Amino acid sequence: MTFLHNIGLYILMLQKMFHKPTKWKVMKELILKDTEDTVINSLGIISFVSFFIGGVITIQLALSTTGSFYPDYLVGYATRETIILEFAPTIISIIMAGKVGSFITSSIGSMRVTEQIDALEVMGINSINYLVFPKVIALLLYPFLISIAMFLGILGGMVACVYGGYSTMNAFIEGIQTDFTPFHMTYAFIKSFVFAFILATVPSFHGYYMKGGALEVGKASTKSFIWTSVSIVVFNFLITQMLLG
């Protein structure tokens, strides 16, 4: 029952997000601030993780294909497919659920605890539009982050492959170019948009409707990370089945 109640409340929150819009002059500032908080400030960690995990994926693929009948370019090909199809859009989104998701939940949750949301409401401001809508718009730039993750993941793979002595640069580049399906990029970006919406709204929901004090803000952040990750995994399956299945 609680689960269904929360689903209903979440849908109502999404509906309320488009009512009584905040003045554009103020909204513009909020969008810029949320873009900095959620997208720009995540560039460092995303770049770091993508580069090294790309390297690890390549080493593991190279080790399991060495000395066999597999062609040399296979490592580059498999690295590209793994990173574009799954690592960049999905795994990075789960990492972002921890970084951005808990930031959103704790910042909105703290505003709830310290009556700042009540202050917005008594002024006649639609607090859901004021707090959640700019995050949704800011995260429309999320596919840009995913593109960077894809590029650096493949670059990390190439560095590990060439300098680790697993294959040559030419073979790796040949692998990257072999059997490239442009629709896989479309599929990855469709997933990224859906995950961006989940990343903006699910943590906001947990922060906005939390009750209690500082301890509960921490609990809400943990809960938000779990539900954001679960939603990403479930939608990942559904989108994959619909678009590639």
Place this chain on the structure above:
Amino acid sequence: MITVKNLKKSFDNKPILKGISCEFEKGKTSLIIGQTGSGKTVFLKSLLGLHKHDEGQIIFDNKDIELMNERQKMELKSNIGTVFQGSALFDSMTIEENVMFPLKMFENMSSDEMLDRVNVVLKRVELENSNKKMPSEASGGMQKRVAIARAIVNNPNYLFCDEPNSGLDPKTAIVIDNLIKEITEELNITTIINSHDMNSVMEIGEKIIFLRNGILEWEGSKKNIFKTDNQAVTDFVYSSNLYKKVRKMYLNQ
């Protein structure tokens, strides 16, 4: 003026407000007092529209809040200034931005005009030259003054304060009380304060409403409160020996 008629509110079938009727006059400072759990906060939040009441009427200057359309409700809310118990300042904004916030949201003013208005109200609450400080850098008393400045920056008709001097030392609490009273008279607004501070009652209580278990047990002025023989009121107000002595002296005079 705010008129409340037979206001009822319950949570999970547990009645919290059991039919409160009263009036709050313009230009006067009215205090709602009562023990913890008496329904003070629910009453104040119902007046503010944060809780939807089950029965009864809340009338702001002859306009029933229930009969207002969305635009009228918005207009009314932009005419209400609120000081929350914990100040509720926006952490991510400077003091200047906090005070400017209602102007940015509701007024069509240029940046210079807004800044001038902010400086006027900050001066009024004796916080000039604090514009660029963050709320976390301000003391409890300063935060309350910023909250008052934010509440009055767009010249509201109504001012609501939820325990404005809780957590403050007695001297600062009196400063805040007097500031609210002076602003009420200067701007000729309807001010309602939710308090359990007896100093506030004695200092600024032009009209006092005593709530007990969700009903209006007693109402009167700070002079009447000395003379009342209502047992519940005297038990609450004169619970300390000091106030008992003060009352005795007043009655002997």
